[in-house]
Amino acid sequence: MPTYRDQAVVLRTHKLGEADRIITMLSRRHGKIRGVAKGVRRTSSKFGARLEPFGHVDVQLHTGRSLDVVIQVESLQSYGVDIVHDYARYTCAHVMVEAADRLVAEEGEPSQRQYLLLAGALRVLGEGTTDGPRPPAMIMNSYLLRAMATAGYAPSFTRCARCDRPEPPEAFAPQLGGGVCRSCRPPGAARPAPETFALLQALLTGDWPATRTAGERELRQASGLTAAFVGWQLERGLRSMDHVEA
Secondary structure (H helix, E strand, C coil): CCEEEEEEEEEEEEEECCCEEEEEEEECCCEEEEEEECCCCCCCCCCHHHHCCCCEEEEEEECCCCCEEEEEEEEEECCHHHHHCCHHHHHHHHHHHHHHHHHCCCECCCCHHHHHHHHHHHHHHHHCECCECCCHHHHHHHHHHHHHHHCCCCCECCCCCCCCCCCCCCEEEHHHCEEECCCCCCCCCECCCHHHHHHHHHHHHCCHHHHCCCCHHHHHHHHHHHHHHHHHHCCCCCHHHHHCCC
16 A cells, blocks of 8 residues: 655544545645544543644655555644644634635645645744744634635735736725725725734735734724635634634
8 A cells, every 4th residue: 555754734533434634735846635533532542642733743654445544643833732722823723724624625625835835834833933923813814815716716905906006905805805995995994004914014025023013993993804805705604713813
């Protein structure tokens, strides 16, 4: 039976029988993987604790007919331990892995950039940025915007998403692709502060120093607009988002 090895982030797990679990992972080279981890629910399991959501692992699997079989797991990073002991980080991490699961729809689909984004975002969520910690929701929103852009749904925050007018947008319309000018603004569109558009652009580009001065108003508006944009593009919202603290 052929085997393969890859680095992966654990997205979710499901019980199978009395002692096994089905593990869904996003890997560097093989895309999304679903594999059976036999006996991991037993207390004697050697690697059960490493196959929990948010785990960043080096995994070896046997190729199976319908599901591959996990035969060896080594932990690459331990930041998941910090995440699961903090409610805000824990709920934001769940949103991130749910989004990754939705964006990489097919097993085996090439997804190295999505893998790198998710692994990096979970690292920042657990350890902070090079210039200090950031609110968990800010890290989550940055990941969501960048993951959506990588998947081909890049929002526009610096010019009109509809007519491409090169001026700061005045409103936000997720159905049109982001910020829009006064002429293109549909009825009922949100009108966030200019500072919120600047924050969203910084989150989209990963410009962490530019987020340092963001206030509570901008953070709340950015979270709401990001959730609206992701929910529209994915056709339904992320269920984990309901548990994120406002």
